[in-house]
Amino acid sequence: MKIDGFSRRSFLQHLGATGAMAISASNASAMGVGAIEGQATNRPLSAAQKAQAATRAQRMAWWHEAKFGMFIHWGLYSVLGQHEWALEVEGVPIAQYELMAKHFQPKPNAARDWAKLAKRAGQKYMVMTTKHHEGFCHWDTKLTDYCAPKQGPGRDLVREYVDAARAEGLRVGFYYSLMDWHHPDGARCKTDEEARKSFVAYTHGLIRELMTNYGKIDVLWYDVDWPLTAEQWESERMNQMVFELQPEIIVNNRNGLPGDFSTPEQHIEASEAGRAWEACMTLNDSWGFNRGDDSWKSTKTVVSNLATCAQGGGNYLLNIGPKPDGSVPSETVEILETVGKWLDSNGKSIYGTERGTFSWNSNANYTRRGNTLYILQNYWPGETPAAAWLTYYQPGTVVAIGGLKAKVKSARLLKTGQNVPFVQDELSLRLTSLPAKAPDSPSTVIEVECEGEPIVDHDSIRPLWQRQKVGIS
Numbered sequence: 001m002k003i004d005g006f007s008r009r010s011f012l013q014h015l016g017a018t019g020a021m022a023i024s025a026s027n028a029s030a031m032g033v034g035a036i037e038g039q040a041t042n043r044p045l046s047a048a049q050k051a052q053a054a055t056r057a058q059r060m061a062w063w064h065e066a067k068f069g070m071f072i073h074w075g076l077y078s079v080l081g082q083h084e085w086a087l088e089v090e091g092v093p094i095a096q097y098e099l100m101a102k103h104f105q106p107k108p109n110a111a112r113d114w115a116k117l118a119k120r121a122g123q124k125y126m127v128m129t130t131k132h133h134e135g136f137c138h139w140d141t142k143l144t145d146y147c148a149p150k151q152g153p154g155r156d157l158v159r160e161y162v163d164a165a166r167a168e169g170l171r172v173g174f175y176y177s178l179m180d181w182h183h184p185d186g187a188r189c190k191t192d193e194e195a196r197k198s199f200v201a202y203t204h205g206l207i208r209e210l211m212t213n214y215g216k217i218d219v220l221w222y223d224v225d226w227p228l229t230a231e232q233w234e235s236e237r238m239n240q241m242v243f244e245l246q247p248e249i250i251v252n253n254r255n256g257l258p259g260d261f262s263t264p265e266q267h268i269e270a271s272e273a274g275r276a277w278e279a280c281m282t283l284n285d286s287w288g289f290n291r292g293d294d295s296w297k298s299t300k301t302v303v304s305n306l307a308t309c310a311q312g313g314g315n316y317l318l319n320i321g322p323k324p325d326g327s328v329p330s331e332t333v334e335i336l337e338t339v340g341k342w343l344d345s346n347g348k349s350i351y352g353t354e355r356g357t358f359s360w361n362s363n364a365n366y367t368r369r370g371n372t373l374y375i376l377q378n379y380w381p382g383e384t385p386a387a388a389w390l391t392y393y394q395p396g397t398v399v400a401i402g403g404l405k406a407k408v409k410s411a412r413l414l415k416t417g418q419n420v421p422f423v424q425d426e427l428s429l430r431l432t433s434l435p436a437k438a439p440d441s442p443s444t445v446i447e448v449e450c451e452g453e454p455i456v457d458h459d460s461i462r463p464l465w466q467r468q469k470v471g472i473s
């Protein structure tokens, strides 16, 4: 789903109305040059943005290598268990909603379980909601009493989270919603200049605390900039403060500025070459805990989404919505653990891979590192009955790719290391003598060493086909 021409807000409403939809791994157009989520990237860069651009490659190196992160949506809305937009969608009076702050009483150090789970899942970084649209702050802030230490939890949940992530060697990210449904100036700042000034001072002050009190932070993940423009948020000054306090940090593009990376949401769409991007996605249809939402993605979908991101040079930020006590729904644990087991033996096909140029394949994803091609076969061909007549599909099970524009040197099954015989001509590569049953699940990876960059381009073979007469007898 592209959002050019949509305002951020109408995009969110649209999402809510249609439900979340991920473009499947087999959608080749997903990997084309696409819309950049929300923000004006065409404006000339300011001096500060140029300075940030100069250090970008170095600041982002770990993130490009990482490919896979855990998003965590957790807040008062988790107590309600009806999606994190319930406050607005259901029109809950603020005074009623506030009662949940007292009843939000998570178990101590719940974040340790998340961090351990992320580690088992093969995720390399975490991004937790420090303040969502509901306005409740998870940390020890001096700027409002509407915060975890002064309400039900009675302690700093950001501190617990940061410590937990670091204990597992994971990079630490903070999600921060600029839009605030609770603060008295959160909406009137649009039309009242005094309210804007005080709300912007509050916002910058909260971000300053987050950037000052928790040591080195790796990612700042802004969200929803309604109702102000970048100028009104004073986003340039906001980012400058962030970079002064955290010179190594990376920031996203949701405070009205391009930042370091784009953030396609609930769909996968590569930015133009050279621009970093991260697709964020729910594991069911909700970010916050939603007890009725049983729309869990399959492990096959998660793995192929991760591969789709990797093949376009992007990252995959996959969400969990812990329950109010901090425990993680069992379905979430099961899916992430299965993905992690797959990554244990197939991580080479994901981590540290580079953006490639690949035509669409309905049965497989492709990734690459240098001249090595990884074929992630999501749907194993098995033995086709047509092999009885078509030598092309012999011997054994054959995985074939049309239009691979690099000479193959060797091929092997990544999981077992077993060599795979192959035949290659100008039209295709055929990997032969493969087992009838898929050697791995949910996707079997074949590692193919090539002599040059493994570009897959169907168009290149069309003129080469020996075409036959019309009508056959």
Ligand code: GLC
Pocket (backbone or CB within 6 Å): 012, 073, 084, 085, 223, 224, 265, 280, 287
């Ligand atoms: C949207 C939603 C929000 C969620 C976010 C994650 O902006 O409003 O609930 O936190 O997407 O990308």
